[in-house]
Amino acid sequence: MxxxxxxxxxxxxxxxxxxxxxxxxxxxxxxxxxxxxxxxxxxxxxxxxxxxxxxxxxxxxxxxxxxxxxxxxxxxxxxxxxxxxxxxxxxxxxxxxxxxxxxxxxxxxxxxxxxxxxxxxxxxxxxxxxxxxxxxxxxxxxxxxxxxxxxxxxxxxxxxxxxxAVIVWLGPQESGDERAIAKMRQLCQVTPKTSQHPPSQYVYPDAWDELYAFMRKTYWSRTWIIQELAMNHNATLFLCGTIKLTRRMVLMAAVYCQQISRRFKDDLPVVADDDSPELQVWALSSRMHRLVSVSTGSPRRRTLDKLLNLIRRADATDMRDKVYGILGLLDDTVAARIVPDYELSVRQVYVNFAMTLIDTSKRLETIIFGGLSQDDTWPTWVPDWRVQFNRDHVRYLKQARACGDNMIASLEFKGEEQLLLTCSGDNVDTLTRVGATPNRPINKPNEIPRVDRYKERSAIALWRTLLLDDIYKRDEYMEDEPPLLEVPWVEPPDPSDASSPSSTKSEWDQVLRSSNYRDFHEFRQANYDFPIGERNLEDFFPHSVPQARLFGSRRQLVRATLSIKNRTLAVTTSGYLCLVPDAAQEGDILVILAGCRCPMILRPRGSFYAVVGECYAHGLMEGEFYKSGQNCKQRDEFTLC
Structure with a gap:
């Protein structure tokens, strides 16, 4: 050359x-x-x-x-x-x-x-x-x-x-591609160009297996395609063998699959790797939708959140490309400070990326995606984009405002290779009881005094905590009888019992047979005597199937299942009820850092602190700590390692 x-x-x-x-x-x-x-x-x-x-x-x-x-x-x-x-x-x-x-x-x-x-x-x-x-x-x-x-x-x-323009090569044509693409073409023909939502009469799982296979093509998992698709929306041509598709056809397929997953829920005709096809289909279609719709014209914060979510779930032959592959989509102040250098280690590339994001924004939201790693040389405040983040609803937590008006971080990078991050904040409390996880039976320490912080509102605190406070506005009126707390504490039916078709079963029976209920009930059983004020977790749920209709219980059960995945309950010395990463343990501290919207769990390591992860702490998410005057003391300093 x-x-x-x-x-x-x-x-x-x-x-x-x-x-x-x-x-x-x-x-x-x-x-x-x-x-x-x-x-x-x-x-x-x-x-x-x-x-x-x-x-x-x-x-x-x-x-x-x-x-x-x-x-x-x-x-x-x-x-x-x-x-x-x-x-x-x-x-x-x-x-x-x-x-x-x-x-x-x-x-x-x-x-x-x-x-x-x-x-x-x-x-x-x-x-x-x-x-x-x-x-x-x-x-x-x-x-x-x-x-x-x-x-x-x-x-x-x-x-x-x-x-x-960009030409996308999806690979040679495979069995089922022709039928899937014909469905996409039909959706484009029946949907006005001013809309992304097909008419309701066309939202039925037609060509479903073929569309599901199309979403699982290797192409959609690549890192570099994020930038390649976002930087040029002009007449994008998708080639699947000799069959041609447009960007709008792919977008319509993603929207259609999302509509189907919402409408048919547990009855999706998909043989998935696990027994939760609704969530799997939603994840695949959401990724495909983001890939073909993300552009450089999106607001900065929203674009960055989408990019970080996409690269975490993307594959790359060279893991440094998880950063280098999105440089053209980053804000100019960030991109200008990142110079591709394939001589650097993956760790140094990710450290430099985290430092740049934090220093240019003076915000600490990036550390939410960090945490304890099996690699002791990896700074816990630096996200490892090589592995998928295993907790949901983080985007919702980032909309909180636990730090009140302290939105600008005071920070300094220190140490060899600048692997230490010093920042300011407030040490709010210490975890005194941490619940069970699938890999750790409930830890029952010496009896500790119960603090009934929430008193008559303990049920509301539990309800909102189990949902990470992801409450729809239409659910607000349900505070007197939270739908999630109507889910009965009963054993799930035997999955092999098919005595009657699902269409003839009661709504509650269908819920009790779902994978969401099994996961939620397993979590509850493992933490049956977890203390919440003067009561135990089990005391908040009925022990028989309610006669009333479901109302919002099914919907909230799905969101609660997402919230508790790889998280567990915890209480602090002063009685704050929290939902914390399942790596948390007694003795970890609950802190609010300037420039970080949600509380964090840190673990003391000598004079340093390791990041365990983000936290939902009921009664601290909207700056209450600062409104109550508890922060009259001098701000604490934390050096994250």
């Missing part, structure tokens, strides 16, 4: 010299260095407009807007003096022995078989015949030149932004 004269504006682009006759004919391409500043003499005339701009309506089978284009010829104008280019978004996958020979600038080169199939699909596109160029990262960046790789990775956001 020829080196760049000016790597700040130059890229390499790929052009097909000929269309292969069949799969046995080697691909013949050329690579050339071009400048993105080299504008064409007539950029107002787009010779590719007919093939690119009009393809969405053609693919969806919907009426196209009237767009006048010049007759496309290779002599028509282009945006750049050298032509135009589209980018390829695809799955690199693992290196395998399966490869194929292609010719680049007349020289033989071996590329993975999967990439060769994708290139053949590009070669057959109509715009290719008009001279369209393509940018393919694995071919257009010298992967053996670390300096060039660092420079080009930093520029990838700009490259995708300036591309004519």
């Amino acid at each position: 020829l080196p760049f004269n000016d790597p700040t504006v130059e890229i390499r682009v790929l052009r097909f010299e000929e269309v292969p006759v069949d799969d046995s004919t080697p691909l013949r391409c050329s690579l050339q260095n071009v400048s993105l500043d080299d504008r064409g003499p007539r950029p107002d005339i787009d010779c590719f407009g007919r093939e690119v701009d009009g393809r969405d309506a053609t693919i969806e089978g919907t009426p196209a807007e009237t767009v006048v284009h010049d007759v496309p010829t290779q002599n028509s104008g282009c945006r750049f003096a050298w032509g135009d280019f589209q980018t390829l978004s695809y799955t690199w996958g693992q290196e395998t022995s399966s490869s194929e020979t292609i010719f680049i600038n007349g020289k033989e080169s071996r590329i993975p078989h999967g990439l060769a199939i994708a290139l053949r699909a590009l070669a057959c596109q109509p715009e290719t015949q008009l001279g369209m160029h393509y940018w393919v990262d694995s071919l257009c960046i010298n992967q053996n030149d670390t300096l060039e790789k660092n420079q080009q990775v930093k520029r990838m956001g700009d490259i995708y932004r300036k591309a004519r």
Whole structure:
């Protein structure tokens, strides 16, 4: 490859010299260095407009807007003096022995078989015949030149932004893809373009197995596609073998699957890896929806939250790409301070990323995604994006305001490699009782005095704690009889008992047979005598099935099951009822840090503190600690390790 004269504006682009006759004919391409500043003499005339701009309506089978284009010829104008280019978004996958020979600038080169199939699909596109160029990262960046790789990775956001469009290669067509895509096309045809919600009469699990398989394609789990899809929304083309899809078709499929999962709940016709298809389908469809809808135009905070959620659940061959792969989507003040360097360790890349997010925002919400790790060398305040975060509703907790008006963090990075973070806050209390978890039986310490902090409102405190206070406004009126506390304390029916079809069973019987109830009841049984004021946990629930209808109990049971996953109950010395990470233990402290919206659990380690995780503490979530005047003492200082 020829080196760049000016790597700040130059890229390499790929052009097909000929269309292969069949799969046995080697691909013949050329690579050339071009400048993105080299504008064409007539950029107002787009010779590719007919093939690119009009393809969405053609693919969806919907009426196209009237767009006048010049007759496309290779002599028509282009945006750049050298032509135009589209980018390829695809799955690199693992290196395998399966490869194929292609010719680049007349020289033989071996590329993975999967990439060769994708290139053949590009070669057959109509715009290719008009001279369209393509940018393919694995071919257009010298992967053996670390300096060039660092420079080009930093520029990838700009490259995708300036591309004519993005072509997504989902892989070869698989069984069921044609039926799934036909359903997507139907949804686009029956739904007005001003809406994302198909008419209710079309929301029925048609082609359900095929859509479920489509959502599980490897492509949707990649890290790099987050930026690749977000930076360019212009005429995105999805290729599944020879079948073409639009961005709107994929978006409609995601919305449709979400609507189905809400409407059919436990009756979803999906054979999932676990017995909670509703949650699994919701997670898959939500991810696909975010991927095709996230853009650089979203508000900064919301975009960052979406990005962090997406990269945590994404796969990457090189784990440093969990950060480098979203640089083009980050706020300029953040992106400017992160320089791709593949010589750094994964830990140092993540430490630098956490420091930058914290220092530029003067906020500490990022540490919520940290916590105790099996790797003792990993700072507990630095999120490890290699592993999935195992607790739900964190986004809701980040809407709290436990720190009151102290929204700006006072902080300093210290120590070798700056692995220590010193910040200010208030040591509120100490955990004196921590509940059971699936891996830890209930720990019954020496009898401790019960503190009835909430008195007659203990039931309300428990209700809101088990839901992380994720209460819908329409549920507020239910405080006198919280629906979740109507869920009976009875043994779940035998799953093998199919004496009557579910459609003939009572609403409560259906609830008791659900996986949500089994998980919730297992949690309650493990913590049956957990102290809440003067009562035990078991005392708050009826021991027989209520005669009344469910009202909000089923809905709240689902949310409670999400809330308690990998969390447990805890009480503090002064009686605060909390829902804490299941790694918490007696002696940990409950703190409120300046610049962090929700309380945190820290563990003393000599003169330092380890981050255990975020916490819901009833009566502290909206700045009550500061309104009560309890913070008249000097602010505490914590050095997080």
